[in-house]
Amino acid sequence: MSSGNPGDKPIDRVGVAVLGCGVVGSQVVRLLHEQASDLAARVGAPLELKGVAVRRLDAPRDVDVPTDLLTTDAMGLVARDDVDLVIEVIGGIEPARPLILAALENGASVVTANKALLAEDGPTLYEAAEKAGRDLYFEAAVAGAIPILRPLRESLSGDRVTRVMGIVNGTTNYILDKMDTYGSGFEEALAEAQELGYAEADPTADVEGFDAAAKAAILASLAFHTRVTASDVHREGITEVTAGDVASATEMGSVVKLLAIAELNEASSGESAVSARVHPAMIPRSHPLASVREAYNAVFVESEAAGQLMFYGPGAGGSPTASAVLGDVVTAARHRLQGTTGAGESSYADRAVLPMGETLTRYHVAIDVDDRAGVLAAVATAFAEHDVSIQTVRQEGRGEDAQLVVVSHEATDAQLSATVEHLRTMEIVRDVTSVMRVEGTE
Amino acid sequence: MSSGNPGDKPIDRVGVAVLGCGVVGSQVVRLLHEQASDLAARVGAPLELKGVAVRRLDAPRDVDVPTDLLTTDAMGLVARDDVDLVIEVIGGIEPARPLILAALENGASVVTANKALLAEDGPTLYEAAEKAGRDLYFEAAVAGAIPILRPLRESLSGDRVTRVMGIVNGTTNYILDKMDTYGSGFEEALAEAQELGYAEADPTADVEGFDAAAKAAILASLAFHTRVTASDVHREGITEVTAGDVASATEMGSVVKLLAIAELNEASSGESAVSARVHPAMIPRSHPLASVREAYNAVFVESEAAGQLMFYGPGAGGSPTASAVLGDVVTAARHRLQGTTGAGESSYADRAVLPMGETLTRYHVAIDVDDRAGVLAAVATAFAEHDVSIQTVRQEGRGEDAQLVVVSHEATDAQLSATVEHLRTMEIVRDVTSVMRVEGTE
Incomplete structure (x- = not known):
């Protein structure tokens, strides 16, 4: 010191x-x-x-x-x-x-x-x-x-933070909010955001998640007393999010948000490790982050003693x-x-940063399948082969084919993405129409 | 220092x-x-x-x-x-x-x-x-x-806070939330809160607003760099809030919350002054504080540069x-x-604390009146006589009598309460059935 x-x-x-x-x-x-x-x-x-x-x-x-x-x-x-x-x-x-x-x-x-x-x-x-x-x-x-770094560095310094989940990019939140409200597609919502000055002419840094990833690295470093750089952060933007994904979220009482997530996980060694990632995810509409509209930002913090906190306000300007x-x-x-200074870097915990494949998450998968007997059993078997447990399945007949919407329990991202790859190769599967992570429920 | x-x-x-x-x-x-x-x-x-x-x-x-x-x-x-x-x-x-x-x-x-x-x-x-x-x-x-004092003392120390509005008592928020959700009366909701351990056997400190008033004094002191004690805080609890008030709020797209409010106002001298008060108020359901459910707390802060911030989390336990x-x-x-210390008391601004009568607010007033011509004109005249401007009036016939629901523009609390007293004396007014302040809209 x-x-x-x-x-x-x-x-x-x-x-x-x-x-x-x-x-x-x-x-x-x-x-x-x-x-x-x-x-x-x-x-x-x-x-x-x-x-x-x-x-x-x-x-x-x-x-x-x-x-x-x-x-x-x-x-x-x-x-x-x-x-x-x-x-x-x-x-x-x-x-x-x-x-x-x-x-x-x-x-x-x-x-x-x-x-x-x-x-x-x-x-x-x-x-x-x-x-x-x-x-x-x-x-x-x-x-x-939004005062978030000082609370993490100081107010919560007597507690153990377990997860930080933030909407930290106003541009992408504005776009996703418009897609949710008006059912518009990504390109249309982006054009509106650009017209209103919420998105830049070259929106790459925002829509591809680079801006959010930098913030995720900073949040992860402070929350977990570990050096985390932008290159440690798994990053997916919102350019692939479709009107169909957003509608699918609505059907399950959820909304799609671009989340910056920093979590305390367990590595395969059994030691605590940090995961840091930015990707779109479905969260329940009852979650405090779901009500963050327009270009506002909010950071949701979970800690052992304090429980659930949220910090909300304008994220830019x-x-x-x-x-x-x-x-x-x-x-x-x-x-x-x-003649003094405040707290400097705190990296004493020096935890490993987990690769995305080892990070635990949940998937929402929508699949177009042939409408015939045995389809659900075959899909369930594919999940089971990858040790992924299914939480809910919704089945909807639509003429000659049917749609299955599966939400998994928690599994590693590697297991989940392998399951999706497997589904794509199955003869009865006509198309995997939506794959999105699910957060804010467990 | x-x-x-x-x-x-x-x-x-x-x-x-x-x-x-x-x-x-x-x-x-x-x-x-x-x-x-x-x-x-x-x-x-x-x-x-x-x-x-x-x-x-x-x-x-x-x-x-x-x-x-x-x-x-x-x-x-x-x-x-x-x-x-x-x-x-x-x-x-x-x-x-x-x-x-x-x-x-x-x-x-x-x-x-x-x-x-x-x-x-x-x-x-x-x-x-x-x-x-x-x-x-x-x-x-x-x-x-919820980290709120450190953000006020430090994070916002380069800004000018203009208003702090908080749900800072979990017991009363739990009771009002139940009244809102189930349409129950105060006594019934209190009994449920007591049964579940959210309210004490003697609930006075919570339901009469004493606990919230102490917190309002602390928030006002820190936000406005002025000494404010609990005795400076105007205090009204929730024991008079009826199922009818809550229903009336719902009809206008609002919800009733017990708010601790600390504001920067202008005194009649033209100098800036502080007002600090605790009372139930109707706020629009779109306001961030409206979604604070159960026994959770949240503090909404407005400042000149930062704009609107909210801090949310468990308020007790x-x-x-x-x-x-x-x-x-x-x-x-x-x-x-x-061998150092942090910032101590900051009371340099030393502002006056306004009496409630001089504080600006808005009223929602529901009145049962005779259903005959000229009633609305008479009521409007009563408001005008006290220099209170009306924002909206809703009139509903109900058999022999009618109900008028008036929401005022901003006026001093003294003008507003004088208007209500005046209404009570009018021959065409059968009863003033609900009087409640309106916050979070201007």
Whole structure:
């Protein structure tokens, strides 16, 4: 545990640099100005904005920044002697990483919203912060304004978290919500989301689950005191989700959501292990996450003592994200004045990260079959051959063929996907029309 | 801001005393034992249980406490040299207050779940903690396991909170939920709650809103950086809520909840002021708080930058409350090792607390009237005379008489209650059958 840097001179004001003045940065600058007196009262000393690093001095922006504070020399800004705290809201890996490392080395605490960098290379940043005796905070990196990282790191630090299940990407939740409400297909719902500004022109990072996977890695690391990077996270997006899948979910009283899941599982060795994954899943409409509509985010946490908790709010947007950034700024500034730091990286548990194949889950499978005697028995036998136990089967005749909808009990993902492959090869099976994981029930 | 006590000697283990071994205390003792190695890793040093103060040594309890740790001498326990952290889970004002004050004076940090004491005399405790250079934490005092105080104190410290609206009493939520689901009356639902252990034999503290009022005071203090005590909180319980009120709410797409509300209002002077109140209110079924069922709690927070947030989970129970206590224990123990403290009382804003009469709210009023021409005009005139603007009126003929259901726009509570008194005196009004505030819509 670090307690600041013994060589520090006491300060009576906190010099702040902001890197990036886009959607989030401009709101951070606005709030630093508008709420200056409240912030000073809460920190115990004034926050003084020393500079704002931008790519182009003459770019249009949402906030008036005094011209003499703007600079294109970000590296020069973080190296200044009078900068005690650096707020990084550029995003992406480069040049954010060298700037954050330089800021820490120069003795500044860092507040960042950079999920991609934290999920790729968090330990390097933590180590630099630890070495410098400075804070590294990043509440805004997951679920925007929703306080979720601080509760996980601090409020639940006396408990044992067993599962974190979040809707952490607003774009995909908006699309799935429209598909659920209007019965539209993915492409149609995506086009609407793009028109309304909920999805970008290139929606890959959102709809393919990359954004959610970075957040899943961060949540898994904090919840389970283990290093988990984005590459450890099994990732499936929502581009394959069909109107039929959504209708099938509705028929069983469920709704399709893109979930980021971090769980404590048991490895085949018997030791506890972490699983981290992002995929669409059906959850019951009675589950608290089911009622998260539009582009809202929510994170559902299960722990041994506390039971079930949920944190809900706006997951993105300049002003909400700036709220989370400034909460961290107040804490880091207080620590800087006190000559102390908050908790750093906690990776003591050092658990293994399970491959997806060993992760326990449940499948919903819809199958078009020939409508003749013995079909159900044959399908049930296929499940049994892979040691997958069936929870429910619904059978519906539809003219010459019939549809079987099977929901399994829990089994490893490898067993379940092998079962589906097996079904596809069976002569009586005309088509496997929907395969989706089922969560939130056991 | 305090940074521990300069005279402190460094410690390499943290001595812990637990005061009270009832529903919560026994779970705290259990978790201290079961999760000892995790707690030590997170704190950075082992937590050593030095003693558990109980009223009777031979009382039956839910956890095995080694006999040599039990004592009936609570004051002797908190005075011990090797106790660095005191967990108070006795509850009530006496003897909790002198014990906490003695613990702080003796140089121990304090974690408590004592809402009643904090709401009555929080500033005295804060001052003692400040003077001693020690922490005073109390996450468990409001909404059990739900991390809400730390997010308010820290995560949102860079934002401006404008309203906190919570379902913070599980007993009354259970009763109202049953009334909503089954159409039962208050007495019937209360009896069921008592049978199932959700309500006590003497349910006064819950159903009359005393418990929620203490929590409202704590929430208002933290959200608005102003001292608010339980006596500042306007309090109405749910004993007057009828099956008719609940049915009337359903007809307008709403549900009745007991809400603890802390708001930033404008005083007649034009300055910002705080209002704090507990009363039943109708909220739309689409509001996130409406879906909080059974004995669950949730706190809905609105702030300028973050927008709308909600925190949901179990509001009571031994094990969930112990989770919140232990989260605070980890933080306070870390600070003790670092020779620092977290943020203390924040009352710099020092806002006035508005009397209920000046608080802005909206009323739902159902009136039985004579079914003849001019009735609606007469009722509308009565509202207008008190400067209360009407949002909607629904009129239903029912044989010889008719029912008018009026929902007002926002006005002061004094104007609204004067309007209702006026209605009661009107000749055409047979009865005012339901009066309830409306929240969550503006």
